[in-house]
Amino acid sequence: MPYTLHKLAPGSYDLKLDGELIGGVVKNGPRAATWRAELLDDAPPDAIPSPFTKVEHRFPTLDAVLAWLGGAEIEEG
Numbered sequence: 001m002p003y004t005l006h007k008l009a010p011g012s013y014d015l016k017l018d019g020e021l022i023g024g025v026v027k028n029g030p031r032a033a034t035w036r037a038e039l040l041d042d043a044p045p046d047a048i049p050s051p052f053t054k055v056e057h058r059f060p061t062l063d064a065v066l067a068w069l070g071g072a073e074i075e076e077g
Contacts, residue, residue, distance in 0.1 A: 036056055
């Protein structure tokens with residue numbers, strides 16, 4: 001399952017799975033920032049794509065999000 005992030009604005013990305021928009025990745029706050037990966041739909045647990053186990057997950061860095069998504073890549077433009 002190849003995930004990609006598509007830059008929208010500083011600290012904001014669309015999250016796509018196999019080219020389909022499924023959520024977003026957003027930076028929270030300017031200081032001691034955390035990152036949030038969030039699905040668009042509140043799907044039942046058996047319909048949530050791996051590695052998600054709930055609609056929203058938080059991370060200390062963008063690199064941690066990318067690694068958690070299996071080495072997702074950022075596509076600019």
